[in-house]
Amino acid sequence: MYNPTQIIDEDLLYPSEDGKPMAANTEHFNWIVLLKENLDALFADREDVLVVGDVFWYPVRSQLIAPTAPDVMVAFGRPKGKRKSYRQWREENIAPQVVFEILSPSNDPDEMSRKFEFYQQYGVEEYYTYNLETHDFDVWLRRRHRLVPVRRTNGWFSPRLGIRFELSHGVLEVFYPNGEKFLTTIEMIQRQKAAEQFAEQERQIAEQERQIAEQERQIAEQERQIAEREKLRADSSEQQLQQLMAALRDRGINPEELLN
Known part of the structure; x- marks a missing residue:
């Protein structure tokens, strides 16, 4: 007999995948792994820093708000560990502070516009995009309640991460705080x-x-x-x-x- 008060499995309400591939091509995948693995290494001694890649972020407990899956995101104040998805109400309502998107031909302008509005609305402090075809590297920082573009990004230091971004011969390179290159x-x-x-x-x-x-x-x-x-x-x-x-x-x- 149907019980209207029956508790529905939260994993069914908030799935961890949508059937789409993680990356559009090998270069896209390699960049996601490069950022994810090196950021993991950077914060290996910090138990309160979570680094995840291609994981759905649910900002509120509502099926009316569609999630988004940043290529890489960093949440300070959250313990390391496995996540099927980042359900913010389970994470002391802490929004990931840093988000990376590696742009490929599969990312259309409408999708990226929706993601930008999502990150702006739900509290991202630093937002980075890198276009694999044009090698355009763009940075946005939160100023009060908005993400504001940074004009000069070559040689940029991340306030949160302490890492540096350099465009060398038109190709993006990332460096640890001690100057060593991301490998x-x-x-x-x-x-x-x-x-x-x-x-x-x-x-x-x-x-x-x-x-x-x-x-x-x-x-x-x-x-x-x-x-x-x-x-x-x-x-x-x-x-x-x-x-x-x-x-x-x-x-x-x-x-x-x-x-x-």
Whole structure:
């Protein structure tokens, strides 16, 4: 029998997917991964920073408001962990502060206009778009209740993230606060392998130095023992000579005369 007060599974009311692909092409996907993985690395020590990619954001608990799925978004003040979707009422009503959109031919102007209005209405503080075809890089910052475009974006520092964006020969590059460049997953693996190889070389050099130091210690110990034995022999010879001279004197013989 139907119960009108029956609780409907929230996952059915707020689905986590719409059947559309995550990315329009390989370059689009690679950029999403580049931002997501490097931002994860940047905030690896911060348990209160959540970085997600291609996840539906539901700003309010209403089926009348359609969600949107930023390519990458960062929510400060939210714990790391798995999310089927970002349901803001489950996240202490904290809106993601930073959003990235990587533009591809599949993003039509109407869609991007709707997304902009969504981000403006629901509290995004920093909004970034990068067009893979034209290499246009655009930034909007929140000023009071509106997202305002930034005129000069080359060399731009993110107030929230502390990262830097540079257009090098027309192609966007992103840098950590310490100046290191955002790396692809393959580049990260290669760097890790290189670091491991360097560490192994350093370990081998340290082991060789330890062995050389041990050999030098053993040689020094052998030389000390030889010197000690020679000293003992010298002391023994001197003692024997003194005893002989004493015996001669006991017999009335002057040992100095014999030596002369």
